[in-house]
Amino acid sequence: MPVISDVLTALEAAYPPALAESWDAVGLVCGDPAEPVDRVLVCVDPVEATVTEAEEIGAQLIVAHHPLLLRGVHGVPADTAKGSLVHRLIRGRIALYCAHTNADSADPGVSDALADAIGLRVLRPLSPHPAGNTGIGRIGELREPEPFAEFVARVGRALPVTTPGVLGAGDPDRPIRTVAVSGGAGDSYLAAAAEAGVDAYVTADLRHHPAGEHLASLAAVPALVGLTHWASEWPWCGQASAVIRAAVAGNVDTHVSTRCTDPWTIRA
Known part of the structure; x- marks a missing residue:
């Protein structure tokens, strides 16, 4: 044994x-x-x-x-x-x-599992380590673009049900193709997701002020999908x-x- x-x-x-x-x-x-x-x-x-x-x-x-x-x-x-x-x-x-x-940082790790559950093809880390494909978060893409409202529903179907559920912040008709994900509390990577130019960012424990300031930016920023920490x-x-x-x-x-x-x- x-x-x-x-x-x-x-x-x-x-x-x-x-x-x-x-x-x-x-x-x-x-x-x-x-x-x-x-x-x-x-x-x-x-x-x-x-x-x-x-x-x-x-x-x-x-x-x-x-x-x-x-x-x-x-x-x-x-x-x-x-x-x-x-x-x-x-x-x-x-x-x-x-x-x-x-x-979290391993390749594959926590965010790869989250990306796979959602149906993303992983491209690279969101916040990479100096070498290899290790680092926090992942950037991936869907096979085909879909409206943000449909994408939020996709995330909800992919993850276990929680009492708070899954929340979306953004234009429901916005086309979503490239997506950043970070399992666990991820609002410290809002800037990294914006710099990556993705269409949406999926993470947990998004706080009111960082999320609101992110969405109020004059630059084009990712729509947000908020999860509970455990589900992510x-x-x-x-x-x-x-x-x-x-x-x-x-x-x-x-x-x-x-x-x-x-x-x-x-x-x-």
């Missing part, structure tokens, strides 16, 4: 830790690399819902996109939210591994699952979490 380190080796080849931002916390959070593994849960968020899911399916490893412990901590007591999860994981002999900004990164789970299956084919069951961990649960 494969051991956890076999899975981690495959993940770190696909998502090299060296690509992570200096402030990030990636890698093995808890668990023994030498422990056997025959079932893995892949998810966006390591939270109570996904830890419960891992317990229910008998997974020995959770592979998450977001870190559990991004900030420095001095302890993980069981009477705190994150400490309680660490204790549950250790008691259940469930390892936790996180691939965050290294998965969920397609990566399938990509990471495929990495694991290719490395330990037939020996490890991989499960993509279907539990929505988006925090928004009520729409008035």
Whole structure:
């Protein structure tokens, strides 16, 4: 039977830790690399819902996109939210591994998965690293142009349903062919999307003022499609699952979490 380190080796080849931002916390959070593994849960968020899911399916490893412990901590007591999860994981002999900004920048990575879900042919990174095709975000194109309203509907169909849904900002009749995407919070790349000359920019967590100022620019700027953070990164789970299956084919069951961990649960 494969051991956890076999899975981690495959993940770190696909998502090299060296690509992570200096402030990030990636890698093995808890668990023994030498422990056997025959079932893995892949998810966006390591939270109570996904830890419960891992317990229910008998997974020995959770592979998450977001870190559990991004900030420095001095302890993980069981009477705190994150400490309680660490204790549950250790008691259940469930390892936790996180691939965050290294998965964002990898080729292919988080934004490639988002682009593929939407139906784009990827051309290049939105904010490239100095070498290769690594970097944040992707620029791609549709096979044929379509009106912006239809494109927003396309994005909505491609991604899991969330309570806030998918929002569009722009002329509904504007033809859309070239598109920038960035999984996760992407309003810091609004200028990069505008400079790239794309027709639309798809990302998450767009804030009121940056989005409004972008659209009010006198220059031609991309129309905007706003997603929830979780929905924008969920397609990566399938990509990471495929990495694991290719490395330990037939020996490890991989499960993509279907539990929505988006925090928004009520729409008035």
